[in-house]
Amino acid sequence: MLDSILRILALTRKELLSVLKDPRTRMSLLVPPLMQALIFGYAATYDLNHVPYAVLDQDRSAASHQLLAGLDGSGIFERIADLHRVGDLATYIDDRRALLVVQIEPDFERHLLSGTSADVQVIADGRNSNTAGTAMGYVNSIVEQFNTDWRSTHGLAAAPLGIISRAWYNPNLETRWNMIPGLIGTLTLIQTMMLAAMSVAREREQGTFDQLLVTPFRPYEIMAGKALPAMAVGTIQATGVLLVAQLWFRIPFAGSYLTLYVGLMLFLLAAIGIGLLVSSVAATMQQALLYSMLFIIPFSLLSGMTTPLRNMPPAVQYFTAINPLRYAIDITRRVYLEGASLYLLRSDLWPLALIAALTLAAAAWMFSHRMQ
Amino acid sequence: MIAAPRTVLVSPALIAENLSQAFRSKKEPLVQALDGVSLEVRSGELTALIGPDGAGKTTLIRLAAGLLRADSGTLRVLGVDVNIDPQRVQDRISYMPQRFGLYEDLTVAENLDLYADLHGVSADERAQRYPQLMTMTALAPFKQRLAGQLSGGMKQKLGLACTLIHSPELLLLDEPTVGVDPLSRRELWEIVRHLVTDEGMTVLLSTAYLDEAERCSRVVMLHHGKVLSQGTPSDVTHNAEGLSFIVQPSQPHGARTLQGQLLDRPDIIDAVPDGGRVRFVRVTEGQDVSATDELLRELTVTPVPASFEDGFMMLLRRSADHEQVKAITVDRPVIGEGQPVIVKVRDLVKRFGDFVAVDHIDFEVLRGEIFGLLGPNGAGKTTTFRMLCGLLTASGGQLNIAGTDVLRAPASARSRLGYVAQKFSLYGPLTVAENLEFFASAYGLRGERRRARIAWAMKQFELETNAHMMSAQLPGGFKQRLAMAAALLHEPEILFLDEPTSGADPLARRVFWRQITALAEQGVTVIVTTHFMQEAEYCDRVAIMDAGKVLAKGSPGDIRQRASTPTTLEPSMEDAFIAIVQDARVEQAQLVASAPKEAA
Numbered sequence: 001m002l003d004s005i006l007r008i009l010a011l012t013r014k015e016l017l018s019v020l021k022d023p024r025t026r027m028s029l030l031v032p033p034l035m036q037a038l039i040f041g042y043a044a045t046y047d048l049n050h051v052p053y054a055v056l057d058q059d060r061s062a063a064s065h066q067l068l069a070g071l072d073g074s075g076i077f078e079r080i081a082d083l084h085r086v087g088d089l090a091t092y093i094d095d096r097r098a099l100l101v102v103q104i105e106p107d108f109e110r111h112l113l114s115g116t117s118a119d120v121q122v123i124a125d126g127r128n129s130n131t132a133g134t135a136m137g138y139v140n141s142i143v144e145q146f147n148t149d150w151r152s153t154h155g156l157a158a159a160p161l162g163i164i165s166r167a168w169y170n171p172n173l174e175t176r177w178n179m180i181p182g183l184i185g186t187l188t189l190i191q192t193m194m195l196a197a198m199s200v201a202r203e204r205e206q207g208t209f210d211q212l213l214v215t216p217f218r219p220y221e222i223m224a225g226k227a228l229p230a231m232a233v234g235t236i237q238a239t240g241v242l243l244v245a246q247l248w249f250r251i252p253f254a255g256s257y258l259t260l261y262v263g264l265m266l267f268l269l270a271a272i273g274i275g276l277l278v279s280s281v282a283a284t285m286q287q288a289l290l291y292s293m294l295f296i297i298p299f300s301l302l303s304g305m306t307t308p309l310r311n312m313p314p315a316v317q318y319f320t321a322i323n324p325l326r327y328a329i330d331i332t333r334r335v336y337l338e339g340a341s342l343y344l345l346r347s348d349l350w351p352l353a354l355i356a357a358l359t360l361a362a363a364a365w366m367f368s369h370r371m372q
Numbered sequence: 373m374i375a376a377p378r379t380v381l382v383s384p385a386l387i388a389e390n391l392s393q394a395f396r397s398k399k400e401p402l403v404q405a406l407d408g409v410s411l412e413v414r415s416g417e418l419t420a421l422i423g424p425d426g427a428g429k430t431t432l433i434r435l436a437a438g439l440l441r442a443d444s445g446t447l448r449v450l451g452v453d454v455n456i457d458p459q460r461v462q463d464r465i466s467y468m469p470q471r472f473g474l475y476e477d478l479t480v481a482e483n484l485d486l487y488a489d490l491h492g493v494s495a496d497e498r499a500q501r502y503p504q505l506m507t508m509t510a511l512a513p514f515k516q517r518l519a520g521q522l523s524g525g526m527k528q529k530l531g532l533a534c535t536l537i538h539s540p541e542l543l544l545l546d547e548p549t550v551g552v553d554p555l556s557r558r559e560l561w562e563i564v565r566h567l568v569t570d571e572g573m574t575v576l577l578s579t580a581y582l583d584e585a586e587r588c589s590r591v592v593m594l595h596h597g598k599v600l601s602q603g604t605p606s607d608v609t610h611n612a613e614g615l616s617f618i619v620q621p622s623q624p625h626g627a628r629t630l631q632g633q634l635l636d637r638p639d640i641i642d643a644v645p646d647g648g649r650v651r652f653v654r655v656t657e658g659q660d661v662s663a664t665d666e667l668l669r670e671l672t673v674t675p676v677p678a679s680f681e682d683g684f685m686m687l688l689r690r691s692a693d694h695e696q697v698k699a700i701t702v703d704r705p706v707i708g709e710g711q712p713v714i715v716k717v718r719d720l721v722k723r724f725g726d727f728v729a730v731d732h733i734d735f736e737v738l739r740g741e742i743f744g745l746l747g748p749n750g751a752g753k754t755t756t757f758r759m760l761c762g763l764l765t766a767s768g769g770q771l772n773i774a775g776t777d778v779l780r781a782p783a784s785a786r787s788r789l790g791y792v793a794q795k796f797s798l799y800g801p802l803t804v805a806e807n808l809e810f811f812a813s814a815y816g817l818r819g820e821r822r823r824a825r826i827a828w829a830m831k832q833f834e835l836e837t838n839a840h841m842m843s844a845q846l847p848g849g850f851k852q853r854l855a856m857a858a859a860l861l862h863e864p865e866i867l868f869l870d871e872p873t874s875g876a877d878p879l880a881r882r883v884f885w886r887q888i889t890a891l892a893e894q895g896v897t898v899i900v901t902t903h904f905m906q907e908a909e910y911c912d913r914v915a916i917m918d919a920g921k922v923l924a925k926g927s928p929g930d931i932r933q934r935a936s937t938p939t940t941l942e943p944s945m946e947d948a949f950i951a952i953v954q955d956a957r958v959e960q961a962q963l964v965a966s967a968p969k970e971a972a
Contacts, residue, residue, distance in 0.1 A: 003816045010813030018801040207797035211858075214761050214791040214868075215814040 010226025061109035181336035185328030196275025201288035255335035263331035273359025280366035391445035466540035472531030474518030525556020612682035720769035731920035744911035788857035800844030815862035
């Protein structure tokens with residue numbers, strides 16, 4: 001038993017030495033995740049700012065000015081042109097000069113003052129449906145605000161229904177709050193899995209694996225010795241991203257660190273298990289690289305990081321059951337923003353544990369049975 | 373385009389004058405690969421470049437191929453200054469590097485087409501050239517086979533065919549026969565001889581095999597970037613004239629001990645085992661000869677004609693910085709308990725699908741013996757070797773190592789054996805010390821014993837000065853020493869060596885075998901595979917394998933005796949090996965030819 005532990009530690013030390021000795025490798029393990037966390041934190045957001053829009057105001061009244069002032073003052077919309085002809089509407093959208101064109105009908109103020117409703121036409125560029133939808137939502141809320149203001153200043157009864165929305169865990173509904181905790185898992189997945197996938201393939205390619213097999217190392221000891229360094233690297237990377245989230249983006253951490261790290265450990269084990277399984281099949285480093293890419297890309301795209309799992313076709317939803325990242329993103333977001341406990345997270349934790357157990361066992365079996 | 377008439381070159385094909393080339397890198401000190409080399413390669417002749425590793429052979433060939441620019445000196449190839457106009461030279465020569473760039477995923481025919489395209493060979497020329505090349509290399513039946521699936525010897529032949537596609541005036545070959553078994557080596561050599569004598573091509577080749585150099589019309593010997601000798605092979609041999617002897621040891625199996633003792637004497641230039649006797653070269657002038665005289669007293673010493681190798685060793689020894697070959701000592705002799713048979717192989721079979729790689733073989737290895745597994749590429753010796761080490765499971769039979777059944781309990785057998793892989797597999801980014809520490813832990817060495825063993829390894833293999841060097845940056849010889857040191861840390865009873873001397877020069881091989889014989893003297897059993905048939909002489913017993921079967925077993929002397937014919941009374945180990953393998957193949961072919969009749 002003691003011999004076994006000492007052997008595992010020796011292998012772990014050797015792996016860490018060979019990975020961390022070279023300053024360039026050392027940098028490539030630490031700098032990219034932090035850089036990516038910063039870049040995605042700023043760049044990957046659904047929040048819209050500086051939406052260019054054009055106006056065809058055919059009324060040119062106080063009321064129309066009041067509505068447009070609401071748009072201009074929102075900080076989201078930027079008026080780029082005042083149009084004079086209906087024909088210009090299409091050109092501004094076609095040339096992508098404006099994302100939205102707002103058209104106010106000639107009798108806008110008269111209709112309002114007479115107590116009937118007036119029409120405002122908003123044309124959006126639907127070629128990017130996501131952005132157009134979000135922008136339309138903003139326009140709606142500004143129009144809603146205009147209605148409320150108009151009613152109160154003109155002594156009209158308030159609308160019968162009013163919605164007071166309050167978003168829990170992310171009061172301002174900032175995408176960044178949603179995005180960055182999700183990155184803790186996503187950014188660590190790539191290098192952890194690669195590290196595990198390459199570790200045995202490299203030894204096999206360089207002929208050192210035979211050397212390792214003729215020593216008293218048992219297959220599970222080799223597995224453990226390969227998994228531990230990858231775990232360590234993954235944990236350090238995840239901590240780095242966590243620090244960026246808290247110290248740089250100042251996103252408040254609501255949960256317990258213990259819960260977060262328990263979840264992360266299970267996630268890393270599952271990712272490493274898949275990596276080692278790839279490694280046990282691959283004969284060369286190139287194969288290991290190609291096989292792990294085969295997993296990493298669908299895992300990242302179908303993780304619920306950017307697009308909700310619920311919207312995916314059922315068959316794809318079943319596939320995501322084997323995706324450790326899917327659970328990791330759920331865990332990190334919920335622990336980070338909501339402060340979820342281990343008990344609440346059990347539906348994420350047991351699948352991770354199962355994936356880890358199955359892949360590690362399969363990899364160990366492959367190592368000892370590939371010698372034929 | 374009108375082809376220029378091929379001029380008959382009467383002047384030398386290659387003239388180097390005072391050629392120097394150094395390599396610098398950031399951390400390493402300057403390496404002077406060539407230091408004022410002047411030499412000539414005559415047209416229409418076969419010239420060999422010989423010398424220890426790092427002598428500058430490859431650098432010289434690369435300079436001649438216009439792949440490097442010399443620091444100083446001139447080099448004229450086919451009358452053109454390579455430094456000024458490398459492209460004009462490259463159009464007229466062919467160069468085959470040590471590892472020729474074959475595309476392993478393409479077939480033999482596709483590789484040939486690719487190189488023909490690269491050299492712009494026309495369809496007419498191809499139609500004429502291809503059949504010639506195919507007959508010459510005997511690759512015609514394998515045209516549709518992937519290059520990656522060819523044996524080492526066949527790959528080299530294909531590489532040679534690819535370089536010959538545009539009929540060069542000068543052919544440069546860098547160690548074309550490294551890692552090639554004796555049979556394929558003989559075939560390759562036949563092709564080169566044909567090119568020179570029948571096609572009038574000029575060939576310059578480098579080689580680590582001295583018997584090959586001996587067959588060339590001229591030999592250039594380099595050492596540390598300087599020319600030690602230039603002339604005919606007999607000029608080299610002449611250096612040891614009258615200094616070669618052969619001695620019969622007193623005990624029947626004492627040849628190896630005597631060889632080791634002789635090699636340690638300063639007045640002995642060289643000593644090698646030779647069919648139960650020891651052949652040595654001795655200089656008596658200016659040396660203390662008493663100890664050697666004592667050693668040889670009462671033994672029958674017969675003078676023999678000097679060989680090329682004797683002359684080579686003399687030349688090397690005359691260059692001042694020659695270091696003494698050193699044996700190694702283990703801390704305590706390995707005392708075997710129990711029966712003398714340490715490895716027992718009974719009816720061993722290994723199948724890969726339908727293919728039988730190892731076909732019911734039997735052999736035994738005795739404690740403290742050096743046992744050689746010899747065979748051409750694809751004979752099944754590597755497969756057998758891997759099964760012995762527990763790296764491969766057997767399909768059937770018994771495999772008993774040091775009293776444990778390897779097929780049942782491989783783990784416990786492993787701690788009693790040491791293994792040195794063909795490529796001296798070490799962890800490149802780790803230092804020498806870190807590699808040793810890792811393997812010490814892997815073998816469960818702890819505390820005082822661990823410290824003592826690492827210190828032993830550092831001292832015995834003279835690794836102290838390089839202890840903190842990254843092992844990837846070690847020179848070749850040191851890599852081999854480190855691999856040996858790592859494999860011996862846990863004092864194994866059996867040491868497995870897979871082609872340990874492939875690509876090593878004669879000097880490095882001497883050092884290596886001195887270590888191996890010393891280990892065997894001290895009780896370690898050594899099992900080794902090798903392509904160098906001369907090295908089989910160091911073994912107590914050998915087994916020759918081909919097509920998965922053991923064809924012959926016995927001492928090197930017995931094996932040589934078996935191949936003795938009225939024409940060759942004293943065949944060399946290599947002659948014997950080739951005769952045995954070819955006889956078996958002829959027999960097998962006859963069996964296959966007669967089989968359908970029986971079935972009908």
